[in-house]
Amino acid sequence: QVQLAESGGGLVQPGGSLRLSCTASGRTFSADTMGWFRQAPGKEREFAAAIRRSDGNTYYADSVKGRFTISRDNAKSTVYLQMNSLKPEDTAVYSCAAGPKTLRVRTKSSYNYWGQGTPVTVSS
Numbered sequence: 235q236v237q238l239a240e241s242g243g244g245l246v247q248p249g250g251s252l253r254l255s256c257t258a259s260g261r262t263f264s265a266d267t268m269g270w271f272r273q274a275p276g277k278e279r280e281f282a283a284a285i286r287r288s289d290g291n292t293y294y295a296d297s298v299k300g301r302f303t304i305s306r307d308n309a310k311s312t313v314y315l316q317m318n319s320l321k322p323e324d325t326a327v328y329s330c331a332a333g334p335k336t337l338r339v340r341t342k343s344s345y346n347y348w349g350q351g352t353p354v355t356v357s358s
Contacts, residue, residue: 235260236261236262236264236265236332236346237258238256238257238258238347239256239257239349239350240254240255240328240349240351241255242352243327243328243353244353244355245357246320246354246355246356247356247357248320248321248358249320250356251317251318252317252354254317254330254354255313255314256313256314256315257311258313264332264334265287265333265347267284267332267339268285268287268304268306269282269283269284269285269330269331269332269333269339270282270283270284270315270328271329272324272328272329273327273351275325275326277326281342282294282295282297282298283295283298283304284339285304285305285313286339287308288335295340298324301317301319302316303315303318313330317354320356321356322357323356325355325356327352327353327354328351329349329351330349331345331347331348331349332345332346333346334346
C-alpha cells in the first residue's frame with residue numbers, strides 16, 4: 235500500500251503561483267509513476283502532469299504546458315507541482331496519484347493509489 239498526502243492548495247489571484255506537494259509513505263518503491271490530476275466543479279477528472287522515477291521523463295497536458303512544472307525528490311518521497319501564470323480555468327481539486335512504471339501516464343486507470351486532493355482556486 236502507498237499513502238499519498240497533498241498540500242499547498244489555496245486561493246490565488248490570476249497570474250499568481252502555487253506549489254503543490256505530494257508526500258508518499260508505505261511501499262513507495264512501487265510508485266514509479268507519479269501524476270497530478272485535477273477535477274473542476276461539474277467536470278471529469280483530467281490529467282495535468284506526470285513524472286517517472288525510472289527515467290525522469292515528465293509529461294504535461296497541453297493546457298498546462300509551459301506554465302506548470304512537475305518534479306520529484308526521491309529521498310523525501312515527494313512530488314511537487316509548481317504552477318505559474320495561473321488562470322481562473324485552473325481552478326480545481328488537484329489530486330496526486332501513484333502507480334507502476336507505465337507509458338500510459340495520462341490514463342487514470344494506470345494509477346493504483348490516490349490522495350484526497352487539495353483545492354486550488356484562482357480568482358480575483
